Amino acid sequence: MSKSKGKAPQTQASGLYKPESIKDVAESLNITNLSDAIASALASDVEYRIHQVVDEAARFTRHARRTMMTTSDIDQALRVLNIEPLYGHSPHNPPTFKRALPYPQSQAAGTVYFVEDEEIDFDRVLREDKIPLPKPANWTAHWLAVEGVQPLIPENPPAIPRDEPDLASAKLTTPPRAGPQLPPTPSSPGRSGNYGAKKPNQLLVKQVLSRELQLYYTRLTSTLLPPRDESMRTAALTSLRSDAGLQTLLPYLVKWVGDGVVGVLREAGSLSEVDGKVLEILLDVIGALLDNKTLFVEPYLHQLLPPLLSILLYGNLHPTNSTQLRTAASQVLSHLLTQHSTTYPSLSPRIMKTLLVALISPGKGKGTREGAVRGLIGVGKEAVRKGLLEGGGAKLIGSECSSGEASPVVGAVLDALRLLAPSSAQPRPLSPQNQEDVSVMTSLAALLGPFFAARVAPDGEWGRTILTVQTTAGP
């Protein structure tokens, strides 16, 4: 015989059913003088009879194609053994046993369990909504195998990621044994938990990707880069945005994006227009990955952020599309944060820190400053307030700009201020005659620096709101 039958009988022959239980039952029937010999003989007999019923019930379990015996199996077994079934036990709501509070009078009693018997108030039941009918049985069809190869679709279990938590749990609950005498079920080799670790990583990577996915990956990347056909690219991005089953590809795609960005930015000097285009596509890819609802991106966020922030903060983007790129990057960043900051609370503070460093630390170029401001816009209102007003970012940028300049960074700062407080449609300038306006002017200059105070001044209402934002929120 195979070695799979190594299970020694679990039941101690001395009996699971103790003579004490017989005595308890006897006492409850007012038989107090039951001798030990009778109790022990009765206990063995009771146990044997229980085993008889369970043996019979096991056949019903087996033919019902189940691995768990239910009360209905016991009922069927009792029926064929010509014994009155035990009514009132349905497999739908199995009884829950509760532990009774320890009984101080008799310590020896041990733990007592009882079945909780809920009281049902008919009035309440009648008043409540009707009990919903359970859904009728239904079916779905899928390909378990196509010409001997199991396709990687959600309906099939994932092929390899053996260390994923859900698989680990699946392994724990691995099927079931039929009947009490069956040998312990060896976990099926298809889902064995820890054998990936035994192989060198290189080989594992080769195994993970099915041929189809490898083909998909090559096609996808060659379509996207270098930028050629607009419609092909749109199709590829749409596929990336909505197709299921790409989870195994995700690490490769993330790495591809990262490498692409690094490759472009590492080129010496300023970037050409084409490079900008490449970056834009890569940004689109990140956006598409975030959009895809079937992907579980969170573990890869720390790999996705560096390329994103690099695009945002790189100083020498090509002037024609730098603003556009940074705006796009900031939008992707904002998208990412809205999706993941709830489950990953430390995400926005960390990003903000990076952006503030880029904004405030001396010696950065205007491009970087602009990117930082755009990034703050992406992170949100509070980040803008912290960076530009509280952290003095506006003052710093203002001091670096010559008066009257209209570089992109100025636009970015104004955009940020508009996010903080909307500018009014019909601006009424602050007048130097009005005493109140003058004080507003002064505090604005203190807050934003003279350069931006002058920019804000034409719209008095805006200036005031900015001030109130700072005073209400600030220290």
Added chain:
Amino acid sequence: MQQMEVEQEKPPEVERMILEYLRKRGHKNAEQALRDALNLPANEQAEDASTEASEPVQTVSDEELRKHLVPFWERKEGSGDNALSDGDLTMQSLLTGGVTAPSVTKLLESIGPGGVDEILSVDPTDRHEGFRDLEAWVDGSLDMYRPEFRPILFPIFCHFYLDLIQLGFRDAGIRFFNTFSPSLSQTHSRVLHRFSELLLPSHLHDELAQRFRNEKYVLRMSKSGFSLLVGWLTEGLGGEASGAGEGFSGEKGKRGRAAIMRVVNNHLRFDVTTSNSTSVPPNAWEESSGLISDLIPSSGSGQDQKSDPAAFNASAGALKLGPAPMDEALRAETERRLREMNSPSAMQDVRPTVPAGLISPSPTELLPRPALFKTIDLRREVERVRDERKRLRLEPSALAMEKDPTSSAVNAVRARALPSVCAYTLYDVGEGAPCSTFSQDSSLMAVGFSESYVRVWNLKGDKLRGIRNDVDPNTTRDSNALRKAKERDAKSTRKLIGHSGPVYSVAFDPLSGSSAPPQYLLSSSADATVRLWSMETMSNLVVYRGHQNPVWDVQWSPMGIYFATASRDKTARLWSTDRLSALRIYAGHLSDVDCVKFHPNSLYLATGSSDWTCRLWDVQKGVPMRVFIGHQGAISALAMSPDGRYLASAGEDLAICLWDLGSGKRIKKMTGHTASVYSMSFSNESSLLVSGGADWTVRCWDVKGAGGLVNRGTVRENGVVNGIEDGKDHEESSFETVDLLATFPTKRTPIATVHFTSRNLCLVSGSFLPSDQR
């Protein structure tokens, strides 16, 4: 079969008489005599009074006796030596023990002093020691004999344990069990588990215990091995473990040896073979040893009981396993129709080809059929020819040949070797769906539920219309009227209500083949009935009653009209749809018949049973033709190969056995499933077997491959999962045989049905287990 004489060194006259008596009847009767005497002191001839009539009285007196004797036993077991061996002391204790003196003295007189000793000195430690010595002797024997001797341990163990229980030595029995069962539990866990529950003499009415008591346990042994055993039993020669102390020279050793001898004489039978002990295949004992004598049907005349399955199978005569011959008129018409359709195969012979080496039955040997064929038969045959042409051929042998798993050719070979599998997953099934089936044209799926109903789905989404309730059958004369009588609106699914217990099997009729949807559905249930449902009207037509117990399985014969059922009442039955009672009853299995399967030419019926065997019956004569012994658990599924050569059976021992029907021999054993196998199906070329089961997988097996377990240390060529080589974990995969070609896991879906369509697409179905289920 050989008997051995027990040697006793010149016993006194009386003692020998009683000993012979005891040996002849076993200890049970001696004890009965004791009881009788206690209860009926007036009866002088207590020995002969042990009739069935006094049975109920005996149990009472038995307990009485127990009560008085308990103190001695307890004392004795505690000290470990035989306190009762001293006859005088025993006498004294009995007389003072509260038993009415005259009855005891009378009893003792009737037995004589030696007899009392023999009965009361049945020392449980004898058997303990005896078995330990036997185990030591077996383990100490030469390597070449050890595999031969090991099987003897198990029956001796069982009988010793049953003896102890029967004599009321409960605690000694438990100790004996706990000491020696671990070494046997490797191969016999089921029986051991069952025996561990038997603790009182009254429990020995248990089915299995009775079989051990009443049947001979067959063991296989070579001539030289057998004489060694005899020598040891009589003389205590050889093989004694060192440090055994007084061992066999001592008094105790002798008594233990005598106990073994008693079991050997009364309950064992040795199949002494002339063959060399090393030439026996390792798994042969599965087929030819154990409690097999009752499993083997007595052949024909009932006179000569065959001792082993091979002999029975040889004596039962040759089988006609070829395909059923085709009606000549039907053949001509089918060919004409094919020509009309301009099919390129019109020229070919539409008759089924007879595989080499098989004999086709003559038309008169088939089950009676209507003389004239109908349109439906014609359509079926035409479709069969077309299917054969369009079928994807599966060649798993090519995959087995491919040695290098990394070569690029493998993928192409895999595609040719393995089928496409479409899984139908049921969900929200409530208490569970024990069975399901697909129609041959793959248009309908029927599922039987634990909640006593059957649900039919149209897989193409067409509506399943029944007949309206208000239709007057007297006015519906033609097909037009019938069409009008159909329901207006219907869904693509339909609930068939009628049974009053879980539905365990459903089957669509095969008459229309793959050309049209089937007309009838059969379902069997725990309420001991089989119901016939019309797919035309979606209603119940007939209830077949006859079985007394739950009906586990129902299968149509390959030609329709007839069907077979398997039931808990240990019988399988043959029915015809137009008769309410069974046509044939196939009785002979010792336990539930769990599954049935027709041979493709409908001449034979295979049954699988909980007595761990399969049988092949002659459908018309109702006699067993073959018996297949070798599984170590109840049979859970059967499959017949379409070419008529093989039977595949899956057991609760998680193995799938492949049997050659013609010779009745096992071809190979395929292991790899980790939980019960629920269903199996052969591909249309009979080259591939697909199985599904409770371990949530579908597995493909190479039928023609050699099989056998994987050699440790060598890299696996096949057994590939999703293109991933699966031979790393030898600990786990070592029980998989090499003919396991592929494993397709599902997500928590036990596979209840595996079905090949006529074009070799594999359909499987099962109900999804939500993970929150306890």
